Amino acid sequence: MNFMSTVSSVQSDVNALERIQALESQYLLQNYARYPLLLERGKGCYVFDSSGKRYLDFIAGIGVNALGHAHPRLVKTIRAQAGKLLHTSNLYYNEFQGPLAERLAKISGLERTFFCNSGAEAMEGALKMMRSHGRKVSTEKYEVVSLNNSFHGRTLGALSITGQEKYRRDFEPLLPGARFVPANDIVALEQVVGDRTCGIVIEWIQGEGGIFPMNIEYARKARELADRHDALLVFDEIQCGVGRVGKYFAYQLADPVVLPDIMVAAKPLAVGIPLGVIVANERAAKSIGTAMHGSTFGGGPLACSAALEFLNILEGLLPHIQNVGEYFRGKLEALRSKFSFIKEVRGRGLMAGVDLTIPGKQIVLDAMHEGLLINCTHDTVLRFLPPYIVTEKEIDRAVRILTKVLKTAAKRGDAS
Ligand SMILES: Cc1ncc(COP(=O)(O)O)c(C=O)c1O
Numbered sequence: 001m002n003f004m005s006t007v008s009s010v011q012s013d014v015n016a017l018e019r020i021q022a023l024e025s026q027y028l029l030q031n032y033a034r035y036p037l038l039l040e041r042g043k044g045c046y047v048f049d050s051s052g053k054r055y056l057d058f059i060a061g062i063g064v065n066a067l068g069h070a071h072p073r074l075v076k077t078i079r080a081q082a083g084k085l086l087h088t089s090n091l092y093y094n095e096f097q098g099p100l101a102e103r104l105a106k107i108s109g110l111e112r113t114f115f116c117n118s119g120a121e122a123m124e125g126a127l128k129m130m131r132s133h134g135r136k137v138s139t140e141k142y143e144v145v146s147l148n149n150s151f152h153g154r155t156l157g158a159l160s161i162t163g164q165e166k167y168r169r170d171f172e173p174l175l176p177g178a179r180f181v182p183a184n185d186i187v188a189l190e191q192v193v194g195d196r197t198c199g200i201v202i203e204w205i206q207g208e209g210g211i212f213p214m215n216i217e218y219a220r221k222a223r224e225l226a227d228r229h230d231a232l233l234v235f236d237e238i239q240c241g242v243g244r245v246g247k248y249f250a251y252q253l254a255d256p257v258v259l260p261d262i263m264v265a266a267k268p269l270a271v272g273i274p275l276g277v278i279v280a281n282e283r284a285a286k287s288i289g290t291a292m293h294g295s296t297f298g299g300g301p302l303a304c305s306a307a308l309e310f311l312n313i314l315e316g317l318l319p320h321i322q323n324v325g326e327y328f329r330g331k332l333e334a335l336r337s338k339f340s341f342i343k344e345v346r347g348r349g350l351m352a353g354v355d356l357t358i359p360g361k362q363i364v365l366d367a368m369h370e371g372l373l374i375n376c377t378h379d380t381v382l383r384f385l386p387p388y389i390v391t392e393k394e395i396d397r398a399v400r401i402l403t404k405v406l407k408t409a410a411k412r413g414d415a416s
Contacts (some may be wrong), residue, residue, distance in 0.1 A: 042069025120153025134198025213354025
């Protein structure tokens with residue numbers, strides 16, 4: 001079967017899913033365990049599968065589709081830019097990197113940006129900055145302290161500081177000098193951070209780890225220790241940042257704010273076009289000089305123009321995210337009082353986790369069957385990352401579906 005006939009068969013064939021599954025099982029690396037769903041198009045907070053069935057999308061491409069699907073302003077911006085200039089490389093200037101970096105500086109409280117294409121790539125760059133910063137002081141200053149249960153990406157460097165054995169074990173040995181400490185344990189942090197530390201890396205809300213927020217006092221202590229030992233403090237805002245919690249960045253939840261030396265962000269930044277950033281203060285930015293780092297695709301005009309338009313829209317959405325986020329968590333808390341197998345509801349803004357005493361996998365499948373897309377992280381945590389434009393009505397609908405599938409789980413005796 002040639003490529004064109006494959007494409008037309010997707011459009012006309014009700015068995016499109018099976019056909020695509022067969023092709024993928026033959027030709028793709030078998031690294032993903034996908035849900036049996038072939039998504040074809042989206043509109044607002046809804047996506048449609050190949051049979052035309054509609055789903056309320058409360059996972060939004062794992063936190064990427066912050067404006068839902070086919071947002072008219074994004075479509076307009078991307079169409080216009082695609083017809084003008086797609087790629088320039090970093091040999092030349094394009095009209096968007098400067099304005100976007102200025103915007104990021106204003107909203108983050110930091111100063112200089114490097115553009116790349118994904119979260120892991122941003123974290124790799126941040127690791128190089130930590131290493132290069134430490135090396136200026138001493139060749140012994142190369143340790144990076146990060147937290148148990150963290151997730152920072154799947155490249156070798158990012159994996160090395162990811163505090164979950166299951167992601168790391170097949171690839172060891174990884175980078176030397178990674179030190180792990182339990183989250184929110186100030187004493188442990190004080191014991192590990194020292195003069196050999198070149199960086200401390202923290203997710204303000206652990207995402208893949210099961211939606212665990214950081215204590216503000218803990219983050220302040222990390223800031224103090226980084227300063228005391230001349231290390232760089234890095235906040236990984238890849239999942240919890242760029243509006244997700246109702247602030248531009250999750251570290252802005254603290255008042256007064258705890259500023260990092262480096263912040264990395266990606267996922268929703270260009271709302272579906274790959275874009276990652278490292279944003280640094282002057283002190284950290286000095287660690288990278290000419291030709292020490294780079295990217296062919298990073299900061300291309302398509303991604304940067306989309307990001308600028310997204311940030312224009314996001315400014316007005318932040319209060320909405322806070323309001324609907326609270327509304328949603330209130331509803332989830334109400335479910336907790338109904339179902340004894342809900343242990344805890346965690347999160348901020350539109351990043352929510354429902355921690356169960358039972359596995360979440362079947363509940364996710366049942367929800368999908370009923371027209372709601374969510375996922376499960378850490379086996380027992382139902383994770384919700386809905387688009388920022390979600391309405392209370394859509395939340396009500398999601399909660400109705402959730403109630404139904406939780407009732408089914410209770411009847412089925414999942415908890416026993
Ligand atoms: C906190 C955090 N850091 C890093 C990453 C890696 O990002 P990417 O998948 O874009 O490489 C993720 C992805 O889920 C993440 O949640």
